[in-house]
Amino acid sequence: MTIREVSERYGLSADTLRYYERVGLIPPVPRTGGGVRDYDEASLGWVELIKCMRSAGVGIEALTEYCRLFQQGEETLEARKALLVEQRRQLRERMEDMRKSLDRLDQKIENYDRDLARKERELRGG
Amino acid sequence: MTIREVSERYGLSADTLRYYERVGLIPPVPRTGGGVRDYDEASLGWVELIKCMRSAGVGIEALTEYCRLFQQGEETLEARKALLVEQRRQLRERMEDMRKSLDRLDQKIENYDRDLARKERELRGG
DNA sequence: CCTTGACTTGGAGCCCGCTCCAAGTGCTAT
DNA sequence: ATAGCACTTGGAGCGGGCTCCAAGTCAAGG
Numbered sequence: 244m245t246i247r248e249v250s251e252r253y254g255l256s257a258d259t260l261r262y263y264e265r266v267g268l269i270p271p272v273p274r275t276g277g278g279v280r281d282y283d284e285a286s287l288g289w290v291e292l293i294k295c296m297r298s299a300g301v302g303i304e305a306l307t308e309y310c311r312l313f314q315q316g317e318e319t320l321e322a323r324k325a326l327l328v329e330q331r332r333q334l335r336e337r338m339e340d341m342r343k344s345l346d347r348l349d350q351k352i353e354n355y356d357r358d359l360a361r362k363e364r365e366l367r368g369g
Numbered sequence: 370m371t372i373r374e375v376s377e378r379y380g381l382s383a384d385t386l387r388y389y390e391r392v393g394l395i396p397p398v399p400r401t402g403g404g405v406r407d408y409d410e411a412s413l414g415w416v417e418l419i420k421c422m423r424s425a426g427v428g429i430e431a432l433t434e435y436c437r438l439f440q441q442g443e444e445t446l447e448a449r450k451a452l453l454v455e456q457r458r459q460l461r462e463r464m465e466d467m468r469k470s471l472d473r474l475d476q477k478i479e480n481y482d483r484d485l486a487r488k489e490r491e492l493r494g495g
Numbered sequence: 496c497c498t499t500g501a502c503t504t505g506g507a508g509c510c511c512g513c514t515c516c517a518a519g520t521g522c523t524a525t
Numbered sequence: 526a527t528a529g530c531a532c533t534t535g536g537a538g539c540g541g542g543c544t545c546c547a548a549g550t551c552a553a554g555g
Contacts, residue, residue, distance in 0.1 A: 245501085245502085246501090246502080247501080247502090256543085256544075258543075258544055258545070259542090259543065261503090261504090262542080262543065262544085265504095265505095266542095277502080277503090277550080277551055277552070278502080278503065278550085279501080279502055279503075279551085279552095280502085295469065295470050295473055296473075296474075298466045298470065299466055299467045299469075299470030299471070300426075300467070301470070302542095303541075304541095320481060320484055320485055320488065321485065323481065324478060324481035327474055327477055327478050327481065328478060330474065331471065331474045331475070331478065334467060334471055334474065335471070337467065338464060338467050338468070338471070340424045340425055341426070341460060341463065341464050341467075342464070343421065343425075344421050344422055344424065344425030344427070344460065345457065345460055345461065345464070347418075348422075348453055348456065348457045348460065349457070351453055352450060352453050352454060352457065355449065355450035355453065356450070359447065359450065362443075371531085371532090372531090372532080373531075382513085382514075383531095383532090384513075384514055385512090385513065385514080388512080388513065388514085391534095392512095403520085403521055403522070403532085403533095404520085404521085404532080404533065405521085406532085428511085429511075
Protein backbone atom coordinates (compact mmCIF):
# COMPACT_ATOMS: atom_id res chain seq x y z
CA MET A 244 0.00 0.00 0.00
CA THR A 245 1.46 3.36 -1.01
CA ILE A 246 1.85 6.30 1.30
CA ARG A 247 -0.90 8.08 -0.60
CA GLU A 248 -3.35 5.29 0.04
CA VAL A 249 -2.42 5.13 3.71
CA SER A 250 -2.76 8.89 3.88
CA GLU A 251 -6.28 8.75 2.49
CA ARG A 252 -7.28 5.78 4.61
CA TYR A 253 -6.30 7.35 7.91
CA GLY A 254 -6.71 11.03 7.15
CA LEU A 255 -3.06 11.80 7.88
CA SER A 256 -0.95 13.73 5.37
CA ALA A 257 1.88 11.91 3.57
CA ASP A 258 4.21 14.40 5.24
CA THR A 259 2.92 13.42 8.64
CA LEU A 260 3.29 9.71 7.85
CA ARG A 261 6.90 10.23 6.78
CA TYR A 262 7.49 12.36 9.84
CA TYR A 263 6.12 9.61 12.10
CA GLU A 264 8.51 7.12 10.60
CA ARG A 265 11.43 9.55 10.67
CA VAL A 266 11.14 10.28 14.37
CA GLY A 267 10.52 6.62 15.17
CA LEU A 268 6.84 6.57 16.06
CA ILE A 269 6.48 3.57 13.80
CA PRO A 270 9.12 1.02 12.80
CA PRO A 271 10.70 1.33 9.33
CA VAL A 272 8.13 0.69 6.62
CA PRO A 273 9.05 -1.93 3.96
CA ARG A 274 10.21 -0.51 0.62
CA THR A 275 9.90 -1.59 -3.00
CA GLY A 276 13.03 -2.14 -5.07
CA GLY A 277 13.04 1.56 -5.92
CA GLY A 278 12.98 2.58 -2.25
CA VAL A 279 9.30 3.55 -2.26
CA ARG A 280 7.33 2.85 0.91
CA ASP A 281 5.03 -0.16 0.65
CA TYR A 282 2.99 -0.36 3.86
CA ASP A 283 2.17 -3.90 5.02
CA GLU A 284 -0.39 -4.96 7.63
CA ALA A 285 2.03 -4.49 10.50
CA SER A 286 2.83 -0.93 9.41
CA LEU A 287 -0.85 -0.13 9.02
CA GLY A 288 -1.42 -1.41 12.54
CA TRP A 289 1.24 0.93 13.82
CA VAL A 290 -0.18 3.89 11.93
CA GLU A 291 -3.58 3.24 13.36
CA LEU A 292 -2.25 2.84 16.89
CA ILE A 293 -0.25 6.04 16.68
CA LYS A 294 -3.14 7.96 15.20
CA CYS A 295 -5.34 6.79 18.05
CA MET A 296 -2.82 7.63 20.77
CA ARG A 297 -1.87 10.99 19.28
CA SER A 298 -5.52 11.98 19.01
CA ALA A 299 -5.77 11.37 22.73
CA GLY A 300 -2.78 13.62 23.35
CA VAL A 301 -0.21 10.95 24.17
CA GLY A 302 3.17 12.58 23.53
CA ILE A 303 5.54 11.77 20.69
CA GLU A 304 8.31 10.96 23.13
CA ALA A 305 6.42 8.22 24.97
CA LEU A 306 5.32 6.70 21.69
CA THR A 307 8.80 6.67 20.16
CA GLU A 308 10.07 5.03 23.32
CA TYR A 309 7.36 2.39 23.03
CA CYS A 310 8.25 1.76 19.41
CA ARG A 311 11.93 1.55 20.27
CA LEU A 312 11.26 -1.01 23.01
CA PHE A 313 9.02 -3.02 20.72
CA GLN A 314 11.80 -3.33 18.17
CA GLN A 315 14.12 -4.70 20.83
CA GLY A 316 12.00 -7.80 21.24
CA GLU A 317 10.70 -9.96 24.08
CA GLU A 318 12.95 -8.78 26.85
CA THR A 319 11.25 -5.39 26.87
CA LEU A 320 7.74 -6.70 27.53
CA GLU A 321 7.70 -5.43 31.10
CA ALA A 322 9.14 -2.05 30.20
CA ARG A 323 6.53 -1.64 27.48
CA LYS A 324 3.74 -2.56 29.83
CA ALA A 325 5.03 -0.10 32.44
CA LEU A 326 5.13 2.62 29.79
CA LEU A 327 1.54 1.95 28.76
CA VAL A 328 0.36 1.91 32.37
CA GLU A 329 1.99 5.29 32.95
CA GLN A 330 0.42 6.75 29.81
CA ARG A 331 -2.95 5.40 30.90
CA ARG A 332 -2.53 7.13 34.24
CA GLN A 333 -1.76 10.44 32.53
CA LEU A 334 -4.65 10.01 30.15
CA ARG A 335 -7.05 9.40 33.02
CA GLU A 336 -5.70 12.48 34.76
CA ARG A 337 -6.31 14.64 31.70
CA MET A 338 -9.81 13.24 31.31
CA GLU A 339 -10.56 14.06 34.91
CA ASP A 340 -9.47 17.68 34.33
CA MET A 341 -11.72 17.78 31.30
CA ARG A 342 -14.64 16.37 33.23
CA LYS A 343 -14.27 19.19 35.74
CA SER A 344 -14.20 21.78 32.99
CA LEU A 345 -17.18 20.16 31.35
CA ASP A 346 -19.17 20.38 34.58
CA ARG A 347 -18.21 23.99 34.83
CA LEU A 348 -19.23 24.70 31.25
CA ASP A 349 -22.57 22.98 31.84
CA GLN A 350 -23.07 25.15 34.90
CA LYS A 351 -22.25 28.35 33.06
CA ILE A 352 -24.51 27.44 30.17
CA GLU A 353 -27.36 26.84 32.59
CA ASN A 354 -26.74 30.27 34.09
CA TYR A 355 -26.94 31.83 30.64
CA ASP A 356 -30.19 29.98 30.02
CA ARG A 357 -31.61 31.44 33.20
CA ASP A 358 -30.39 34.95 32.41
CA LEU A 359 -31.79 34.79 28.92
CA ALA A 360 -35.13 33.47 30.17
CA ARG A 361 -35.32 36.29 32.72
CA LYS A 362 -34.54 38.86 30.07
CA GLU A 363 -37.25 37.36 27.90
CA ARG A 364 -39.82 37.57 30.71
CA GLU A 365 -38.88 41.17 31.36
CA LEU A 366 -39.35 42.06 27.73
CA ARG A 367 -42.74 40.44 27.61
CA GLY A 368 -43.87 41.70 31.01
CA GLY A 369 -42.58 45.28 30.80
CA MET B 370 -3.71 40.96 45.56
CA THR B 371 -0.36 41.15 43.78
CA ILE B 372 0.57 39.18 40.70
CA ARG B 373 2.96 37.15 42.81
CA GLU B 374 0.25 36.11 45.20
CA VAL B 375 -2.09 35.20 42.36
CA SER B 376 0.75 33.28 40.75
CA GLU B 377 1.31 31.22 43.89
CA ARG B 378 -2.39 30.71 44.50
CA TYR B 379 -3.12 29.29 41.07
CA GLY B 380 0.21 27.79 40.12
CA LEU B 381 0.56 29.98 37.04
CA SER B 382 3.72 32.00 36.47
CA ALA B 383 3.58 35.79 36.70
CA ASP B 384 4.61 35.81 33.04
CA THR B 385 1.67 33.63 32.14
CA LEU B 386 -0.73 35.85 34.09
CA ARG B 387 0.55 38.95 32.30
CA TYR B 388 0.36 37.09 29.02
CA TYR B 389 -3.27 36.12 29.69
CA GLU B 390 -4.14 39.74 30.29
CA ARG B 391 -2.12 40.97 27.33
CA VAL B 392 -3.85 38.73 24.80
CA GLY B 393 -7.25 39.40 26.35
CA LEU B 394 -8.05 36.13 28.08
CA ILE B 395 -9.03 38.16 31.10
CA PRO B 396 -10.27 41.76 31.27
CA PRO B 397 -7.80 44.45 32.36
CA VAL B 398 -6.78 43.95 35.98
CA PRO B 399 -7.15 47.00 38.29
CA ARG B 400 -3.90 48.84 39.08
CA THR B 401 -2.55 50.71 42.08
CA GLY B 402 -1.49 54.33 41.75
CA GLY B 403 1.92 53.20 40.59
CA GLY B 404 0.47 51.04 37.82
CA VAL B 405 1.01 47.77 39.68
CA ARG B 406 -1.60 45.05 39.16
CA ASP B 407 -3.94 44.63 42.11
CA TYR B 408 -6.19 41.65 41.42
CA ASP B 409 -9.73 41.96 42.78
CA GLU B 410 -12.31 39.20 43.19
CA ALA B 411 -13.58 39.55 39.64
CA SER B 412 -10.07 39.19 38.23
CA LEU B 413 -9.40 36.17 40.39
CA GLY B 414 -12.60 34.60 39.09
CA TRP B 415 -11.40 35.14 35.53
CA VAL B 416 -8.00 33.68 36.27
CA GLU B 417 -9.58 30.62 37.78
CA LEU B 418 -12.00 30.21 34.88
CA ILE B 419 -9.24 30.52 32.31
CA LYS B 420 -6.99 28.15 34.17
CA CYS B 421 -9.78 25.60 34.24
CA MET B 422 -10.66 25.98 30.57
CA ARG B 423 -7.05 25.98 29.40
CA SER B 424 -6.31 22.84 31.38
CA ALA B 425 -9.10 21.18 29.43
CA GLY B 426 -7.55 22.30 26.16
CA VAL B 427 -10.01 25.06 25.26
CA GLY B 428 -8.13 27.30 22.83
CA ILE B 429 -6.90 30.81 23.53
CA GLU B 430 -8.90 32.20 20.65
CA ALA B 431 -12.28 31.00 21.90
CA LEU B 432 -11.51 32.29 25.36
CA THR B 433 -10.38 35.73 24.20
CA GLU B 434 -13.56 35.96 22.15
CA TYR B 435 -15.61 35.07 25.22
CA CYS B 436 -13.81 37.71 27.26
CA ARG B 437 -14.30 40.27 24.52
CA LEU B 438 -18.04 39.55 24.36
CA PHE B 439 -18.31 39.69 28.13
CA GLN B 440 -16.85 43.17 28.18
CA GLN B 441 -19.43 44.33 25.68
CA GLY B 442 -22.25 43.74 28.15
CA GLU B 443 -25.75 42.34 28.12
CA GLU B 444 -26.41 42.36 24.42
CA THR B 445 -23.88 39.59 23.91
CA LEU B 446 -25.52 37.08 26.27
CA GLU B 447 -26.71 34.89 23.44
CA ALA B 448 -23.42 35.01 21.56
CA ARG B 449 -21.56 34.05 24.72
CA LYS B 450 -23.88 31.18 25.38
CA ALA B 451 -23.49 29.94 21.80
CA LEU B 452 -19.72 30.10 22.18
CA LEU B 453 -19.82 28.06 25.37
CA VAL B 454 -22.13 25.50 23.82
CA GLU B 455 -19.74 25.07 20.90
CA GLN B 456 -16.75 24.69 23.19
CA ARG B 457 -18.67 22.13 25.20
CA ARG B 458 -19.33 20.18 22.04
CA GLN B 459 -15.66 20.18 21.13
CA LEU B 460 -14.68 19.21 24.65
CA ARG B 461 -17.08 16.26 24.59
CA GLU B 462 -15.65 15.21 21.24
CA ARG B 463 -12.11 15.24 22.56
CA MET B 464 -13.17 13.29 25.62
CA GLU B 465 -14.79 10.68 23.41
CA ASP B 466 -11.53 10.30 21.45
CA MET B 467 -9.72 9.88 24.73
CA ARG B 468 -12.17 7.30 25.96
CA LYS B 469 -11.50 5.26 22.83
CA SER B 470 -7.77 5.49 23.34
CA LEU B 471 -8.19 4.58 26.97
CA ASP B 472 -10.13 1.45 26.03
CA ARG B 473 -7.41 0.58 23.63
CA LEU B 474 -4.68 1.11 26.22
CA ASP B 475 -6.59 -1.07 28.69
CA GLN B 476 -6.81 -3.76 26.05
CA LYS B 477 -3.12 -3.60 25.25
CA ILE B 478 -2.16 -3.67 28.89
CA GLU B 479 -4.29 -6.78 29.40
CA ASN B 480 -2.50 -8.41 26.49
CA TYR B 481 0.84 -7.63 28.06
CA ASP B 482 -0.39 -9.13 31.33
CA ARG B 483 -1.29 -12.32 29.50
CA ASP B 484 2.01 -12.47 27.64
CA LEU B 485 3.97 -11.87 30.80
CA ALA B 486 1.98 -14.54 32.68
CA ARG B 487 2.60 -17.03 29.89
CA LYS B 488 6.30 -16.26 29.89
CA GLU B 489 6.33 -16.77 33.64
CA ARG B 490 4.63 -20.17 33.32
CA GLU B 491 7.10 -21.23 30.66
CA LEU B 492 10.02 -20.27 32.86
CA ARG B 493 8.64 -22.23 35.79
CA GLY B 494 7.49 -25.24 33.78
CA GLY B 495 10.46 -25.61 31.45
C1' DC C 496 14.63 9.55 -25.62
C1' DC C 497 11.83 12.65 -22.98
C1' DT C 498 8.14 14.15 -20.11
C1' DT C 499 5.14 13.50 -16.24
C1' DG C 500 4.24 12.55 -11.78
C1' DA C 501 4.71 10.12 -7.48
C1' DC C 502 8.13 9.27 -4.67
C1' DT C 503 12.60 10.18 -1.92
C1' DT C 504 15.59 13.04 1.50
C1' DG C 505 17.12 16.80 4.57
C1' DG C 506 16.02 20.90 6.25
C1' DA C 507 13.50 25.21 6.86
C1' DG C 508 9.23 27.31 8.40
C1' DC C 509 4.95 27.77 11.01
C1' DC C 510 1.48 27.96 14.74
C1' DC C 511 0.41 27.62 19.55
C1' DG C 512 1.21 28.72 24.07
C1' DC C 513 3.94 30.04 26.84
C1' DT C 514 8.67 31.59 28.89
C1' DC C 515 12.43 34.44 29.31
C1' DC C 516 14.97 38.67 28.82
C1' DA C 517 16.40 43.60 28.68
C1' DA C 518 15.58 48.02 29.90
C1' DG C 519 13.22 51.00 32.65
C1' DT C 520 10.15 52.63 36.81
C1' DG C 521 8.79 53.07 41.37
C1' DC C 522 8.04 51.59 46.50
C1' DT C 523 10.71 50.33 50.82
C1' DA C 524 14.12 49.99 54.12
C1' DT C 525 18.39 51.46 55.79
C1' DA D 526 20.22 59.25 49.08
C1' DT D 527 20.78 54.77 47.59
C1' DA D 528 20.42 49.87 47.34
C1' DG D 529 17.34 46.31 46.49
C1' DC D 530 13.51 44.33 44.80
C1' DA D 531 9.04 43.73 42.57
C1' DC D 532 6.99 45.58 39.07
C1' DT D 533 6.30 47.38 34.16
C1' DT D 534 6.61 46.89 28.81
C1' DG D 535 7.86 45.11 24.28
C1' DG D 536 9.93 41.68 22.07
C1' DA D 537 12.75 37.59 21.33
C1' DG D 538 13.16 32.61 22.08
C1' DC D 539 11.57 27.92 22.74
C1' DG D 540 9.39 23.15 22.49
C1' DG D 541 5.95 20.34 20.41
C1' DG D 542 4.06 18.78 16.38
C1' DC D 543 3.53 19.06 12.28
C1' DT D 544 3.81 21.20 7.30
C1' DC D 545 6.04 22.74 3.40
C1' DC D 546 9.78 23.14 0.15
C1' DA D 547 13.87 22.25 -2.88
C1' DA D 548 16.42 19.10 -5.17
C1' DG D 549 16.92 14.69 -6.73
C1' DT D 550 15.44 9.69 -8.22
C1' DC D 551 12.77 6.47 -10.53
C1' DA D 552 8.86 4.06 -13.33
C1' DA D 553 5.60 4.42 -16.88
C1' DG D 554 3.61 6.35 -21.07
C1' DG D 555 4.04 8.86 -25.65
